[in-house]
Amino acid sequence: MKKIQMVDLNGQYQAIKEKVNSSLSTILENSAFINGPDVKAFQTELEQYLGVKHVIPCANGTDALQIAMMGLGLKPGDEVITADFTFAATVEVIALLQLTPVLVDVEPDTFNIDVAAIERAIGPKTKAIVPVHLFGQCANMDAILALAEKHNLYVIEDNAQAIGANYTATNGEKQKAGTIGHVGSTSFFPSKNLGCYGDGGAIFTNDDELAHTLRGMVNHGMYKRYHHDVVGVNSRLDSIQAAVLRAKLPKLDEYCSARRDAARKYNEAFAAQMHIVTPKTVNGCEGICDTCDCHVFHQYTLKITNGKRDALVEHFAEKGIPCGVYYPIPLHRQKAYLNDRYEEADFPVTNQLVKEVISLPMHTELDDEQINYITATVIDFVNG
Numbered sequence: 001m002k003k004i005q006m007v008d009l010n011g012q013y014q015a016i017k018e019k020v021n022s023s024l025s026t027i028l029e030n031s032a033f034i035n036g037p038d039v040k041a042f043q044t045e046l047e048q049y050l051g052v053k054h055v056i057p058c059a060n061g062t063d064a065l066q067i068a069m070m071g072l073g074l075k076p077g078d079e080v081i082t083a084d085f086t087f088a089a090t091v092e093v094i095a096l097l098q099l100t101p102v103l104v105d106v107e108p109d110t111f112n113i114d115v116a117a118i119e120r121a122i123g124p125k126t127k128a129i130v131p132v133h134l135f136g137q138c139a140n141m142d143a144i145l146a147l148a149e150k151h152n153l154y155v156i157e158d159n160a161q162a163i164g165a166n167y168t169a170t171n172g173e174k175q176k177a178g179t180i181g182h183v184g185s186t187s188f189f190p191s192k193n194l195g196c197y198g199d200g201g202a203i204f205t206n207d208d209e210l211a212h213t214l215r216g217m218v219n220h221g222m223y224k225r226y227h228h229d230v231v232g233v234n235s236r237l238d239s240i241q242a243a244v245l246r247a248k249l250p251k252l253d254e255y256c257s258a259r260r261d262a263a264r265k266y267n268e269a270f271a272a273q274m275h276i277v278t279p280k281t282v283n284g285c286e287g288i289c290d291t292c293d294c295h296v297f298h299q300y301t302l303k304i305t306n307g308k309r310d311a312l313v314e315h316f317a318e319k320g321i322p323c324g325v326y327y328p329i330p331l332h333r334q335k336a337y338l339n340d341r342y343e344e345a346d347f348p349v350t351n352q353l354v355k356e357v358i359s360l361p362m363h364t365e366l367d368d369e370q371i372n373y374i375t376a377t378v379i380d381f382v383n384g
């Protein structure tokens with residue numbers, strides 16, 4: 001059996017090696033490292049793929065979120081509601097801009113932000129909601145957009161984990177994750193579903209005026225060379241990363257489909273298990289199909305409900321199976337984000353999830369032998 005990896009970046013590279021190597025050598029020869037033609041070309045190609053009017057490339061997914069919030073003109077003291085169960089980048093940029101993060105609980109089956117909890121957290125200072133499309137599946141955008149409209153709030157989608165996923169609205173219309181709210185962000189960190197070979201990110205919007213603001217903000221607030229109209233940042237996608245992304249974007253649907261295949265096999269193997277809860281797919285179909293593309297499985301995350309999660313992590317290490325616990329500590333209990341307004345009773349789901357979740361190896365190169373070995377190891381151990 002091939003060695004099992006959590007993500008297999010080299011396997012993916014081998015399949016696009018010629019294209020990547022030739023674009024990289026062109027860039028090295030031309031030496032247009034920043035703002036070269038590949039950046040603009042990638043921007044246009046991604047706009048077409050997502051069906052969004054504007055893609056603004058930038059340096060990473062954390063910057064993308066930060067710049068999106070700057071572009072919306074959020075001011076110190078404004079409250080921004082986001083999920084307690086996510087990667088810290090989401091809350092970090094809110095705090096960094098001196099906005100007030102308001103963390104709320106998530107749903108137990110999808111791991112995504114709980115709309116009822118958002119509603120309870122809305123107050124006079126609330127200005128925005130940041131749903132995170134966790135592990136590859138969209139949050140309940142219909143309900144979130146309705147709440148946002150009712151209370152006049154911005155919706156900023158943190159789409160670092162769900163690029164390529166579709167969201168099917170209740171009216172049947174499909175939209176790509178990240179293009180549904182006022183603005184969306186993504187990350188091209190190497191292990192993300194569309195990853196480059198360093199850091200990269202992008203912001204998406206259908207709003208022409210906001211797009212213009214954001215394009216200047218990523219480049220020192222310059223709209224005309226050496227005229228600085230607003231305070232900006234230095235956050236650019238470089239030409240080398242853009243070239244890698246151009247080689248990978250045409251394969252993104254194929255990558256998503258390979259991930260779904262692996263998820264389907266995992267689901268089947270765990271279907272009859274009492275103490276193992278498989279991830280729930282919503283927003284399209286109940287199973288995992290390739291027509292609705294509703295889940296792109298950035299992570300395949302189980303809940304181990306009989307208290308053996310931590311022991312399973314150790315057992316995996318002995319068996320040569322990598323795994324991840326995303327996320328082991330709720331954000332509301334992280335030192336940097338403690339706030340007197342939070343009560344433990346407000347976070348029953350996150351507090352439980354951090355004890356039960358485990359993410360299995362998930363990438364485009366997993367084979368049946370590896371999947372069978374992983375699933376047999378989990379089942380034997382959890383029932384043992």
Ligand SMILES: *Cc1c(COP(=O)(O)O)cnc(C)c1O
Nearest residue numbers: 060061062087089160187188189
């Ligand atoms: C990866 C990630 C980010 C940050 O992306 P970087 O490119 O690493 O800055 C933000 N939010 C979520 C949910 C992520 O998973």
